[in-house]
Amino acid sequence: MQSERIEEYLETILYLINKNKGPAKTKKIADELKVSAPSVTEMVQKLAAEGLVKYTPYYGVELTEAGAIKASKIRRKHQVLEKFLADVLGVNKTDAHKEACELEHAVSDTVLEQVCTFMGHPEICPDGNPIGQGKCCTTVEEQYPVLSEMQEGSCGIVSMIKLPPADKDRLISLGLMVGESLVVKRKQHKGSISVLTRGTEIALGNEIASKIFVKPQRMIRGRVRRRGRH
Amino acid sequence: MQSERIEEYLETILYLINKNKGPAKTKKIADELKVSAPSVTEMVQKLAAEGLVKYTPYYGVELTEAGAIKASKIRRKHQVLEKFLADVLGVNKTDAHKEACELEHAVSDTVLEQVCTFMGHPEICPDGNPIGQGKCCTTVEEQYPVLSEMQEGSCGIVSMIKLPPADKDRLISLGLMVGESLVVKRKQHKGSISVLTRGTEIALGNEIASKIFVKPQRMIRGRVRRRGRH
DNA sequence: ATATATATTTAGGGATGCCTAATTAACGGA
DNA sequence: TCCGTTAATTAGGCATCCCTAAATATATAT
Numbered sequence: 001m002q003s004e005r006i007e008e009y010l011e012t013i014l015y016l017i018n019k020n021k022g023p024a025k026t027k028k029i030a031d032e033l034k035v036s037a038p039s040v041t042e043m044v045q046k047l048a049a050e051g052l053v054k055y056t057p058y059y060g061v062e063l064t065e066a067g068a069i070k071a072s073k074i075r076r077k078h079q080v081l082e083k084f085l086a087d088v089l090g091v092n093k094t095d096a097h098k099e100a101c102e103l104e105h106a107v108s109d110t111v112l113e114q115v116c117t118f119m120g121h122p123e124i125c126p127d128g129n130p131i132g133q134g135k136c137c138t139t140v141e142e143q144y145p146v147l148s149e150m151q152e153g154s155c156g157i158v159s160m161i162k163l164p165p166a167d168k169d170r171l172i173s174l175g176l177m178v179g180e181s182l183v184v185k186r187k188q189h190k191g192s193i194s195v196l197t198r199g200t201e202i203a204l205g206n207e208i209a210s211k212i213f214v215k216p217q218r219m220i221r222g223r224v225r226r227r228g229r230h
Numbered sequence: 231m232q233s234e235r236i237e238e239y240l241e242t243i244l245y246l247i248n249k250n251k252g253p254a255k256t257k258k259i260a261d262e263l264k265v266s267a268p269s270v271t272e273m274v275q276k277l278a279a280e281g282l283v284k285y286t287p288y289y290g291v292e293l294t295e296a297g298a299i300k301a302s303k304i305r306r307k308h309q310v311l312e313k314f315l316a317d318v319l320g321v322n323k324t325d326a327h328k329e330a331c332e333l334e335h336a337v338s339d340t341v342l343e344q345v346c347t348f349m350g351h352p353e354i355c356p357d358g359n360p361i362g363q364g365k366c367c368t369t370v371e372e373q374y375p376v377l378s379e380m381q382e383g384s385c386g387i388v389s390m391i392k393l394p395p396a397d398k399d400r401l402i403s404l405g406l407m408v409g410e411s412l413v414v415k416r417k418q419h420k421g422s423i424s425v426l427t428r429g430t431e432i433a434l435g436n437e438i439a440s441k442i443f444v445k446p447q448r449m450i451r452g453r454v455r456r457r458g459r460h
Numbered sequence: 461a462t463a464t465a466t467a468t469t470t471a472g473g474g475a476t477g478c479c480t481a482a483t484t485a486a487c488g489g490a
Numbered sequence: 491t492c493c494g495t496t497a498a499t500t501a502g503g504c505a506t507c508c509c510t511a512a513a514t515a516t517a518t519a520t
């Protein structure tokens with residue numbers, strides 16, 4: 001497994017390219033990573049030798065296909081972790097960003113997906129940028145039914161809610177959030193649906209219900225096991 | 231900030247000392263860390279120079295006070311993270327252990343406490359060993375009231391449940407778990423108490439209620455904000 | 461166009477943490 | 491006790507990633 005320094009450089013290069021809409025310059029990279037310019041030149045030559053960047057001396061650094069993929073992966077890792085730290089653990093934004101920088105290199109791909117799934121595949125990072133989609137995100141979208149398509153009596157666990165924050169908050173205040181188990185009570189006219197969550201029955205219109213992805217579950221003694229019980 | 235390699239060595243040395251009830255031998259450390267024996271000798275000399283271990287050539291390595299403290303901290307980090315991975319994210323035990331090995335060096339002290347708090351200051355690691363207490367754990371115990379001491383009408387968030395797993399599970403099935411908000415409805419004779427959680431009223435005996443630590447909260451529009459809403 | 465400032469690269473080293481090979485110390489059985 | 495085996499250490503090197511100083515290329519202003 002290669003150095004986490006490579007990841008750091010790639011991530012920075014991607015960031016600078018996006019920011020300046022042009023090749024990443026040696027000095028900018030050096031400033032960003034708080035290393036000297038010669039260190040950057042050296043590392044960039046190494047990255048070029050590994051086929052991760054295209055390096056044109058005195059011009060700047062561009063990402064190759066392979067480099068861009070790697071960089072995007074790390075960026076996604078960073079964002080998912082930042083979101084997790086801020087939203088789940090309540091770390092403040094500034095710290096969350098810094099901590100995510102450290103963690104992004106230590107978290108495996110598998111665990112990252114599990115973190116993402118735990119949060120219901122969030123779409124926006126606390127820093128305001130959209131979070132890149134991962135395999136786990138598309139799997140949910142492609143393979144899990146939306147609430148409005150579920151049959152009466154079936155049950156499952158809310159896995160993703162693809163709604164704007166305001167709607168999400170409203171659902172949360174009704175007790176319907178990612179990770180929560182639910183049972184479909186009644187399907188009504190025009191796609192409306194009523195579901196049971198933790199003893200409360202909620203009625204949802206089709207526009208809402210068609211944006212809630214649910215992982216189907218078997219019923220266990222009248223109660224669906226909730227994940228994350230500690 | 232010093233190398234994460236030092237942390238790895240210290241953790242291993244602590245592990246071996248506990249396991250063999252004697253000084254950690256060079257070869258054992260080498261095997262454990264999958265490095266050569268000379269690498270161990272070298273690093274151990276460095277650790278000794280920094281006052282973290284007592285190193286007696288041909289005899290073995292012991293931890294100094296400072297080294298033991300550092301090692302215990304890392305051990306605790308590892309355990310809390312392992313618990314988190316296994317219980318919250320659902321990573322299998324073997325993987326959880328491996329992943330925790332990577333993460334333990336990247337997670338800051340602050341974030342670790344927040345992870346610990348999120349889980350309600352667990353006492354046992356999935357590996358079966360007891361988890362060392364941190365500052366956050368003792369704070370809860372010393373500063374937060376237990377449920378049985380709370381006044382009628384007061385509310386808060388369940389922060390720690392100091393009960394055996396079986397009792398915990400029973401509470402979970404009643405909807406009472408760490409992170410859940412509750413309102414004290416009625417205090418009854420002999421320390422019994424009834425609480426409202428998510429619309430359900432639960433009655434608890436004193437033995438149980440006196441082991442549930444609650445972080446007091448102000449009521450917000452009739453509903454206590456739940457942490458970790460994503 | 462040219463002088464000056466800035467960016468970049470080359471040259472030469474240093475710290476860290478790992479390795480193999482060779483040497484030396486400790487241990488256990490005949 | 492002595493010898494062979496195993497463990498530990500010393501010696502010498504390598505890869506990674508960083509640095510400063512000096513040289514060179516580029517950009518800017520007059």
